[in-house]
Amino acid sequence: MKAILISSIASNQGKTLFTTALLNHYKTSVRPFKIGPDFIDPQFHHAICNTNSINLxxxxxxxxxxKWIFDNYSDKDISILEGVMGFYDGMDKGCSSYDIGKLLNIPSILLLDASGSYITISAVLKGLKTYRDDNTIKAVVLNKVSSNMHFELIKNQILKDFDDIEVLxxxxxxxKSLEHTHLGLDLAQKNDKELKDLTIEVLENIDLERLEKLANYKRENINEYPFSDxxxxxxxxxxxxxxxxxFLYYDNLVFLKELFSKVELVNPTKDETISNDTHLVLIPGGYxxxxxxxxxxxxxxxxxxxLINHANKNKHIYAECAGLLYLAKCVDDKKMSGILDVEFTLTPKRVRLGYYYSQTGLKGHAFHYTKPLDTKNAxxxxxxxxxxKGELGAWRKNNVYGTYLHTMFRNNIKILKDYFGI
Incomplete structure (x- = not known):
């Protein structure tokens, strides 16, 4: 099989652009992955290649x-991993592009912004290469290049300074294909022709044959299931x-299908209702x-x-972030279900961002701009x-549980007993 990791020195350097083009180019034979807890990029990935993206x-x-997650879902000809922030960002928590690349031994391609520079690009690359000598950086792609002459200047300097880096x-x-596009959701909402034009333009000067050769990957088959039975x-x-x-991790959906004999998706926008025979309602995050x-x-x-009827029967509800808000009485003047006795307000500044530990023993990610008006029932x-020391971030009433924490279920079997009623 083939596998490649796309990273850079920071956000907004072209990772999403290059990943979008590659996913569209290989759309019939690619499995996308996203490093870290991101929910947005996996939705972009799915919209582009119609294959669910997996968080690592x-x-x-x-x-x-x-390792098991990667091996289990690497079921296509090529796996493309999109990094998070800069290549080493997240090392303090053990989850950076560097960490995942090293763990899985996947070759990494760095997107380097070349605007307004040439020799200095090689100096930046040297810093990235030497910061950790066990990194998997194997190649670079130069972004925002003004001309072929500009590219050749940078390429020649890199090849002069490194004997183990390919300039792809x-x-x-x-x-031209991005003249009216804001990077992000607009990329995923482009029609087939627009995506095709974008892909052709982005990959016009990329040596895909060398990229594919670089992406040759020796698969490590994981035989033992590394989670609780x-x-x-x-x-x-x-x-x-x-x-x-x-905001639903795809493996959480897969795990719930493995765990429960029956699974139904309920669309509140269409005013669909929850079945009377449902044991557990899961409300993911979102908006x-x-x-x-x-x-x-x-x-x-x-x-x-x-949903209120389900709660009144003392059945189980598990909700994350936006799901928590919907269980509350209100968010400012917006009335919610009122199942939990708490009110929230929307703030102009982020309240939480990043990885968090729960006092109950869970690890996860939180990102929100709301906060409770009081924490008496938290x-x-x-x-x-x-x-x-931390701040209260979860509420419970009988078998209804709502939390600001997003987590993964497969490795948190205690959730089954504590919150799922199993």
């Missing part, structure tokens, strides 16, 4: 578990899922507090009433360091 997170999961090509600045239960889970509640998102679900009374503390 070595903070939430241990090394053997990450360049992407010119001011791409579980038994399939003859119960139904209802997963709330639509454009507002879409519910913004005006645009709230307007899409505020009149979904059939859905809301079915039950769990989220902290940046294990067993350290």
């Amino acid at each position: 997170d070595s903070f939430i999961m241990n090394k053997n578990q990450v 090509g360049w992407i010119k600045k001011d791409l 579980f038994k399939k239960v003859d119960k139904k889970v209802s997963i709330v899922y639509d454009e507002n509640f879409s 519910v507090e913004t005006e645009k998102s709230y307007n899409k679900i505020k009149d979904s009374n059939n859905f809301k009433n079915s 039950i769990d503390i989220l902290s940046k360091k294990e067993n350290s």
Whole structure:
């Protein structure tokens, strides 16, 4: 098989652009991966190549578990991993592009912004190469290059300074296909022709034959299942899922299908209802507090009433972030379900961002701009360091549990007993 990791020195350097072009080029034979806890990029990946993208997170999961996840989902001809932030960013938590590249021994390609520079690019590369001598950096692609002459200047300097780095090509600045595009969701929303034009333009000066040769990967077959065993239960889970509640790790969905005999997806935007025979309702994160998102679900009374009815029967609900907000009384003047006795407010500044430890023993990720108006009914503390001072971030009422923490279920079997009622 083939595998390649795309990284850079920071965010906004061209990773998404280059990854988009590669995923579209190999769309019938690629499995996308995203390093870290990101929910947005995997949605882009899926929109481009119609194959679910898998998160590789070595903070939430241990090394053997990450290896198993990668091996289990590498079911296509080529696996393309999109990095997080800069190449070494996240090392302090054990989950950077460097960490995943080293763990899986996957060759890394660095996107280097060449605008307004040439010799200095090689100096930057030297810093990246020598910061850790066990890195997997094997090649570079130069982005925002003004001309072929500009590219040759940088390429010759890199080849002069390094005998173990390939220069795979360049992407010119001011791409015509991006004249009216903001990087991000717009890329994934382009139609087939627009994506084709973008792909041709981005890859015009990239040596794909050399890239594919570089991507040759010796697969490490993982025979032992590195997670706790579980038994399939003859119960139904209802997963709330639509454009507002879409922050769902794909392996969490797969795991729930392995765990429960019946799985249904419920779309609140369409005012679908939760089945009466459902044992557990899962409400993922996403967007519910913004005006645009709230307007899409505020009149979904059939859905809301079915959820309230489920809670009143003392059945199980597990909710993350936006799901937590929906269980609350309100977010400012926006009325929610009122199942949990807590009110939230939307703030102009981020309240949490990054990895967190739960007092109950879970590890995960949090990112939100809301905060509770009081914490009298909160039950769990989220902290940046294990067993350290933090702030309350979860609420519970009978079998209803809502938390700001996003986590992965497969390696947190205690969730099954504590919150899923299994």
